[in-house]
Amino acid sequence: MKIAILGYGKMGKEIEKVSLERGHDIIFKIDKNSNAKNIKGADVAINFSSPDSAVNNIELALKSLVPVVCGTTGWLSDFNRI
Numbered sequence: 001m002k003i004a005i006l007g008y009g010k011m012g013k014e015i016e017k018v019s020l021e022r023g024h025d026i027i028f029k030i031d032k033n034s035n036a037k038n039i040k041g042a043d044v045a046i047n048f049s050s051p052d053s054a055v056n057n058i059e060l061a062l063k064s065l066v067p068v069v070c071g072t073t074g075w076l077s078d079f080n081r082i
Protein backbone atom coordinates (compact mmCIF):
# COMPACT_ATOMS: atom_id res chain seq x y z
CA MET A 1 0.00 0.00 0.00
CA LYS A 2 1.20 3.52 -0.77
CA ILE A 3 0.79 5.75 2.26
CA ALA A 4 0.88 9.51 2.78
CA ILE A 5 1.73 10.51 6.33
CA LEU A 6 0.19 13.85 7.29
CA GLY A 7 2.00 15.05 10.37
CA TYR A 8 5.53 13.75 10.76
CA GLY A 9 6.00 14.03 14.49
CA LYS A 10 6.29 11.23 17.03
CA MET A 11 3.20 9.34 15.81
CA GLY A 12 3.99 9.96 12.14
CA LYS A 13 7.42 8.45 12.61
CA GLU A 14 5.92 5.45 14.41
CA ILE A 15 3.39 4.95 11.60
CA GLU A 16 6.25 5.07 9.11
CA LYS A 17 8.23 2.47 11.06
CA VAL A 18 5.34 0.02 11.39
CA SER A 19 4.20 0.57 7.80
CA LEU A 20 7.66 -0.16 6.41
CA GLU A 21 7.97 -3.26 8.62
CA ARG A 22 4.71 -4.51 7.08
CA GLY A 23 5.91 -3.93 3.52
CA HIS A 24 4.08 -0.70 2.71
CA ASP A 25 5.56 2.30 0.91
CA ILE A 26 5.61 5.81 2.37
CA ILE A 27 5.32 8.10 -0.65
CA PHE A 28 4.60 11.40 1.13
CA LYS A 29 5.61 12.78 4.52
CA ILE A 30 3.85 16.08 5.14
CA ASP A 31 4.88 18.22 8.09
CA LYS A 32 4.39 21.85 9.08
CA ASN A 33 7.07 22.97 6.64
CA SER A 34 5.66 21.16 3.60
CA ASN A 35 4.02 22.94 0.69
CA ALA A 36 2.35 19.92 -0.92
CA LYS A 37 -0.47 20.77 -3.31
CA ASN A 38 -1.61 17.17 -3.78
CA ILE A 39 -0.85 13.66 -2.64
CA LYS A 40 -2.18 11.85 -5.68
CA GLY A 41 -0.84 8.33 -5.99
CA ALA A 42 -1.30 7.48 -2.31
CA ASP A 43 -3.77 4.71 -1.48
CA VAL A 44 -4.46 6.25 1.93
CA ALA A 45 -3.46 9.27 4.00
CA ILE A 46 -2.92 8.89 7.73
CA ASN A 47 -3.25 12.16 9.60
CA PHE A 48 -1.58 12.64 12.99
CA SER A 49 -0.88 16.35 12.70
CA SER A 50 -1.58 19.14 15.17
CA PRO A 51 -5.18 20.30 15.63
CA ASP A 52 -4.25 23.54 13.82
CA SER A 53 -3.12 21.61 10.73
CA ALA A 54 -5.68 18.80 10.72
CA VAL A 55 -8.38 20.46 8.61
CA ASN A 56 -5.93 21.61 5.93
CA ASN A 57 -4.34 18.16 5.81
CA ILE A 58 -7.71 16.42 5.53
CA GLU A 59 -8.73 18.86 2.78
CA LEU A 60 -5.45 18.11 0.97
CA ALA A 61 -6.23 14.39 1.03
CA LEU A 62 -9.83 14.80 -0.07
CA LYS A 63 -8.92 17.19 -2.91
CA SER A 64 -6.34 14.61 -4.01
CA LEU A 65 -9.08 11.94 -3.94
CA VAL A 66 -7.20 9.99 -1.28
CA PRO A 67 -9.11 8.39 1.62
CA VAL A 68 -7.90 9.71 4.95
CA VAL A 69 -7.74 8.21 8.43
CA CYS A 70 -7.41 10.85 11.14
CA GLY A 71 -5.94 10.22 14.58
CA THR A 72 -5.66 13.91 15.46
CA THR A 73 -7.84 15.15 18.31
CA GLY A 74 -8.94 18.66 19.19
CA TRP A 75 -10.00 19.84 15.71
CA LEU A 76 -13.65 18.78 15.54
CA SER A 77 -14.94 22.30 16.16
CA ASP A 78 -13.78 22.92 12.55
CA PHE A 79 -15.36 19.73 11.18
CA ASN A 80 -17.99 21.60 9.14
CA ARG A 81 -15.27 23.43 7.18
CA ILE A 82 -14.50 20.22 5.32
